[in-house]
Amino acid sequence: MMFSKVCIFGVGAIGGWMGARVGQLAGVQLSLVARGDTLRALQQHGLRLHSAGATHTVAAQASSDPAELGVQDLVVVAVKAPALREVAQHIAPLLGPHTVVLTAMNGVPWWLLQQFGGAYANTPLRSVDADGHIARAIPAQHVLGGVVHASCSLRAPGEVDHHFGNGLIVGEPSGSLSARGQALHAMLAEAGFDARLSPHIQKDIWYKLWGNMSVNPISALTGATTDKIMDDPLVRGFISSVMLEAKEIGARIGLAIEQQPEDRHAVTRQLGAFKTSMLQDVQAHRAVELDALVGAVRELGQITGVATPFTDALMGLARLQAQGLGLYPAT
Numbered sequence: 001m002m003f004s005k006v007c008i009f010g011v012g013a014i015g016g017w018m019g020a021r022v023g024q025l026a027g028v029q030l031s032l033v034a035r036g037d038t039l040r041a042l043q044q045h046g047l048r049l050h051s052a053g054a055t056h057t058v059a060a061q062a063s064s065d066p067a068e069l070g071v072q073d074l075v076v077v078a079v080k081a082p083a084l085r086e087v088a089q090h091i092a093p094l095l096g097p098h099t100v101v102l103t104a105m106n107g108v109p110w111w112l113l114q115q116f117g118g119a120y121a122n123t124p125l126r127s128v129d130a131d132g133h134i135a136r137a138i139p140a141q142h143v144l145g146g147v148v149h150a151s152c153s154l155r156a157p158g159e160v161d162h163h164f165g166n167g168l169i170v171g172e173p174s175g176s177l178s179a180r181g182q183a184l185h186a187m188l189a190e191a192g193f194d195a196r197l198s199p200h201i202q203k204d205i206w207y208k209l210w211g212n213m214s215v216n217p218i219s220a221l222t223g224a225t226t227d228k229i230m231d232d233p234l235v236r237g238f239i240s241s242v243m244l245e246a247k248e249i250g251a252r253i254g255l256a257i258e259q260q261p262e263d264r265h266a267v268t269r270q271l272g273a274f275k276t277s278m279l280q281d282v283q284a285h286r287a288v289e290l291d292a293l294v295g296a297v298r299e300l301g302q303i304t305g306v307a308t309p310f311t312d313a314l315m316g317l318a319r320l321q322a323q324g325l326g327l328y329p330a331t
Contacts, residue, residue, distance in 0.1 A: 002183040003074040007094055009033045009066075009087055011042065013152035014104055015078030016160035018168075020049035021191040022076075023058035030060040031069040033090075034158075039064055041158030050155065051162035071096035074184070076146075078104045080281070081128065081292035088137035100180055101138050102170065104146040106216075106277065107209060107292025108300070110134045111143050111173055116202055117253040120303055127295040144181060145201035146170050147208055149194075153280070168193045171201030206255040210246055211264050213293045213311075214239040216278035217318035220288060225273040230265055239265075241310040246297050252304040281327070288322045290315065 004027055008019040011034045023030035032042055042062035049056045063069055072094045079087055084105070095101070103109050110129035113120055129135055149167030152160055168188050172181050181197055188195035198204050218229055218239065229235055240261035247257050281288050294315045301308035322328035 002180065003028070003100070003187055005029050005031070005071070005073045007031045007033065007066075007069055007072040007075045009075055009077050009091065009094070010079030010083065011038055011047065011062075011158065012078065012080070013154050013160055014148055014150070015076065016047055016154070016158065017049060017051075017150065017152045017162050018076055018078060018104060019060065020047050020056055020058050020160065021193060022187070023047065023060055024056065025187065025191055030058060031072070032060050032062040033064065033066055033069070033094075034062055035064040037157040041156065045158070048159040049162060050160065066090050067093040069094060072099055074100050074102060076102045076104055080287065081105060081107055081289040082287040084110075084128075084134055088134040091137060095138075095142060099142055100144050100184065101142040102144045102146045102184070104148050104168075105292070106212065107289055108296035109145065109205065109292075111140060111145075112202055112205070112296075113253070114140050114143075114173060116173060120253050123303055125296055125299060127291045127299040140173070143173060144170055144184065145173055145198075145205060147198075147201070147204045149208070151274070166192070166194045167196070169196045169198050169201065169204045171198035171204070173201060175199050175201075203255050206246075206250050207257060209293065209297070210243055210250070210257060211268060212276065213246060213297055214242040214314065215268060216276045216293055217288075217290065217314055219276040219279040220282045221318055221321055223279065225275055225279075226268055226271050227273045230269050236265060238310065238314075242314055245301065245306060245308045245311050249297065249300050249304055249306045249308075252306065253300065282322075282325065285325070285327065288318075288327050290318055290322060290328055294318065 006022055006028055008015045011032050046057045046059045075094050113123045147169040150165035151163040155161045170184055172178050185195050185197040243261040278288055298308055298311050323330050
């Protein structure tokens with residue numbers, strides 16, 4: 001197996017879901033980077049996943065110190081975007097010359113324009129990597145992109161509930177169908193994920209972002225579930241305006257979306273009364289992913305010359321609320 005040593009950096013809902021599935025594969029040595037209550041739970045009873053009426057428990061080496069775990073074949077970074085800088089500060093002991101780092105996160109990644117974007121290629125995104133620290137700590141040759149289409153939540157530290165969705169999309173930022181990309185796709189499929197190997201992972205990231213960059217912060221602002229958000233014509237119209245700005249930005253950097261906002265609204269409606277991840281974060285008093293979901297889109301608008309008045313308004317309102325709750329840095 002190409003990826004026999006696998007480490008999950010960030011054992012939250014998504015990281016725990018992925019780790020529990022991959023850790024059941026024969027030949028995989030699973031390790032977990034965690035701390036606090038999560039670390040203690042993992043060391044006491046292993047990683048637990050509740051899915052489809054069954055409970056799976058996976059034993060793994062868990063530590064708060066990556067140096068104790070050593071060089072890995074695959075590192076899955078599954079933290080929320082505000083924690084990524086801290087990951088970058090501690091990830092070095094896990095990386096060897098051929099280690100693959102799979103980013104399984106929401107929003108715009110720091111590497112989006114690395115060797116991509118036409119005239120905008122290699123432009124740094126300061127909203128998500130202010131001083132380039134993340135890019136230096138996780139060099140581009142290690143990165144594979146990932147997109148998660150699943151709903152999971154934490155029942156308790158180290159214990160994950162999987163609700164619905166089973167999709168994982170992975171791909172090389174370069175677009176190549178590399179041997180390592182194919183091997184990762186095969187391993188994820190063997191672990192039971194609905195896995196797809198993408199020749200354009202940036203487009204998959206942008207399409208997911210197109211829906212959740214607006215619904216997530218609006219849900220955090222209002223406390224409303226997705227069904228109520230979609231049922232309000234004024235709110236839905238505002239969301240459509242934000243999405244049209246993002247659609248124009250995407251077209252300019254090579255991430256064209258053929259759909260219209262109403263097409264995506266129909267997909268969101270299918271979720272029913274669903275709490276977004278950002279609403280869950282606000283309710284749990286966790287830092288919110290505003291920079292990766294909204295701030296980066298504003299910055300890309302500035303880079304490409306697309307006016308973003310609706311995105312600006314959304315960022316300002318959501319930022320003000322989050323700052324008042326202590327969930328976003330005061331600026």
